[in-house]
C-alpha cells in the first residue's frame with residue numbers, strides 16, 4: 001500500500017484504504033475514513049466546515065494537510081440536444097475537456113485521462129499540442145463530480161474517451177475506476193464504464209488481466225495496415241493483426257464484448273471494399289462496431305463521409321453479420337470533436353495575449 005506523506009494531499013486521489021492510513025496518521029479512529037471518503041467522493045464537498053459529522057478537531061487537522069481537488073469550470077458550451085462540453089482548469093495551469101451526454105437511458109460523462117496526448121492520430125485535435133501530462137485518478141474523478149454538480153443530474157455511466165490515451169496512464173485509470181465504482185463513492189457499476197484506446201497492445205493485455213466488467217473500446221478506424229498507418233502512428237508499433245489478436249485475448253479472458261470505433265473519413269476508409277475487409281476481419285468476434293461520421297477539425301484536412309456512404313458501409317457490415325450502429329451524433333452545434341474546445345481556449349488566449 002502506498003505511503004501517504006502529510007503535505008497537501010488531494011483527498012479526491014485517495015482510496016478508502018489510503019484515507020484510513022491518513023486518518024491513522026492524524027491519530028483519529030479509523031471509521032472516520034469512510035465519512036471523509038463519502039463527503040469527498042459521494043457528495044463532492046470541498047469545504048471542511050461542511051463536513052458536519054466530523055469533529056472540529058479532525059476538520060482542522062484535515063484542513064492543515066489536505067484539500068479536496070474539485071476543478072473550476074473555465075468554459076462551458078451547451079448544444080441544442082442537451083450535450084454540454086466543459087473545460088476544467090487544472091491547478092498547474094493547463095485545462096482538460098469533458099462532456100455531459102444526456103440519454104433516455106441515463107446520463108453519461110466523457111472524461112479526459114491526460115492533458116494533451118502523444119499518440120498523434122492525424123484526425124484528432126487532442127494530440128496537436130502533444131502530451132502535457134498524465135491526470136491523477138482524483139483529477140479524473142473531479143471531472144465527473146464537477147459535471148454532476150453543474151448539471152444537478154445523476155450520472156449513470158462514464159466513458160474514458162476524452163483527451164489522452166488511457167493505456168499510457170493505466171495505473172491512475174484503474175484507480176479512478178475503483179474510486180468511481182466504490183459503493184461509498186458514486187457507485188457506478190463496472191458495466192457502465194468504458195475505456196477507449198487507440199490500440200496500445202500491452203495496455204489491452206494488462207487490462208485483460210484485471211478481468212474487470214468494463215467495456216473496452218478500440219479506435220480501429222481502418223480495416224488494414226495500409227490505411228491505418230496513414231492516420232494512426234500507433235499502428236506502426238502494433239499493426240492491425242497484433243491489435244485484433246490482443247482484442248481476442250481480451251474477450252476470452254473477460255468474456256466481454258469489445259467495441260470498435262470506426263470514424264468514417266471521406267474517400268479514405270469508407271468504400272464498399274473497406275467495409276468488406278472490415279467485416280472479414282471482425283466476423284465471428286464478440287464485438288460491436290460504432291460507425292462515427294468524422295468530426296471536422298479545423299487544423300486537419302479530413303472530411304466526413306457523405307450520409308449515403310455511411311449507410312451503405314453499415315449495410316455491408318449488416319449483411320456480413322457484423323453488428324454495427326451509426327453513432328447518434330450529439331453536440332453537433334458545439335466544438336464536439338475531442339480536444340476542440342481546449343484548442344479554441346488556447347487560440348483565444350494567444351489572441352488576447354494571455355499566453
Ligand code: SAH
Nearest residue numbers: 124161164165196197198219261294295337
Ligand atoms: N486515446 C483514446 C481515447 C481518446 S480519443 C482512443 O484513441 O481511443 C476518443 C475517440 O475519439 C477515439 O475513438 C478517437 O479516435 C476519436 N476521435 C478523435 N478525433 C476525432 C474526430 N475528429 N472525429 C471523430 N472521432 C474522433
